[in-house]
Amino acid sequence: MAKLNFSAVYAQLPGNMTVWQNLYVFGLLYGVSDLKNRVKDLIKKFNLERFTQIKCGLLSSGENTRVNLAKAVINSPTLLLLDEPTASLDPSSAHFIREQITAYAKNSQAGVLWASHNMHEVEAVCDRVLFVSQGKILLEGNPKNLPGEHGKKDLEELFISVAREPLIFESL
C-alpha cells in the first residue's frame, strides 16, 4: 500500500482542512521522508501556492482535483490509480491535469491505471486500453489501433458499439 496511491472524484480530501494540512497528514500516512519540503514542492508543481492555507471545502472542482492529484503522487507511487481525474473540469484544467499525469508516468516509470469515459483523452494519453463491463474485460489493445481493428473510425465510436452491444464483444 505504501507504493500505491489513488485519486477519485468520489474520494475528496476532508474539506475542513487546508491544502497544506491535508497534504501533510497524508504524507505522514504514506511515510514520506523530508515531508515539509515534499509538500512545498507538490504545492508549487500543482500551482496551489495561492491556496496553501485555504480549506479544501472552499476550492473549485479543478483546484480540488489538483490537490487530490498532489496527494496521489505524494509517496511517488509505482502504481497510480485514477478514477475520472478530469471529470467535470474545464478544458484548460483538464489539459493541465493530463500533462501532470503523463509527466509523472514518464519521469517515474510508474504504472498508471486511468479509468475514464472520455475516449479522446484515452486516445491521447494511454498506450493500452481495456473496455470493462460488469467486471469482464471485453476488449483490450492499443487505443490508436483498436478502432481500426474493429471497423470503427475512432475510440469513441468503438465505445458506443461496446456499450450498446456488449454481448458481441464478449464472445470475441
Place this chain on the structure above:
Amino acid sequence: MKLHHVKAVLVRQLFLLRKNFTRFINIFLWLSLDVIVWGFTTKYLSSVGESSFSFIPVFLGAIILFGFLVRAQQGITLPFFEDVWSRNFLNLFASPLKINEYILGLVSTSILTGAASIAVVVILASAAFHFSLFSLGLPLLLFLLIIFIFGLSLGIATISLVLRVGPSAEWFSWIIPFILNPLSGVLYPISVLPGGVQVISKLIPTSYVFEGLREIVLHQTFSAKPLLIGLALAIFYLCLAYTIFVHTFKIVRRNGLLARFSSEI
C-alpha cells in the same frame, strides 16, 4: 505498528481543534457546566439543616469522574465522526494506515482532550467550591485509570455500531454513558437499587469507582480489591470492544461499504 501513522491520525485532530472555537470549547463546556450546577446544588444542600453528610466531595467528585467517563468516550467518537462527516474513510483506509494504528490515534486524541478537560474542571472545582479532587489521594489514579479504560471501550463499541449501521446510529454516542449513569451508582450506593439491577451494576467497572469514592469520603477507608475487579472488567471490555470493531471493519471493508458509508446500511 508505525508511529507516524498514529501521529497522522492525531495531527489531523489537532489541526481541526486549532483555531476552531466550537470544537475547542466542546472539550471543557459540558463538564464545566455540570460542575457549576452540581457545585451550587451541593453547596445549597450542605447549608440546609445540620447535615453532617459530605455533599460536596461525594456529589462533585462523582460528577467530575462521570464527566471524565463521557469525555474519554467522546474522545474516541468525535474524531471518528469527523471522518464520517468529511467522508474520509476511503482516503484513510486506501493508505497504509492499519486499523490498530487508527484506533491508537483516536486513543491518543482521547488522552489529550480528556487530560485537558479534567485539568480545567479540577481547577474550576477548587477555585469555585474549594473541592480538590486530589483530596482522594492515590486511589484517584486508579479511579481515573478504570474510568478512562472503560470510556475508551464505550467509545470503540459506539463507533463499531456506527460503522456497521451507518451515520444514523450516531445518536447512540450521546446517550450510552447516560444509560450507564443510573446503573453504576454515580450519585447513590448501588445497594439502593433493586436486587436484579445490582447484578448488572456489578458488571459495570465504574460502579466500583463510585463505591470506592464514597468509601473514602464517608468512611476514610479504601479497599483495593473491588477496584481491581473494576480494572479487570474495564480491560476486558476494552479488549471486547476492540475485537468487535476489528470484526465490524472487516465486514464493512469486504462488502465495499466504506466507499458508500454515508448511504447507510
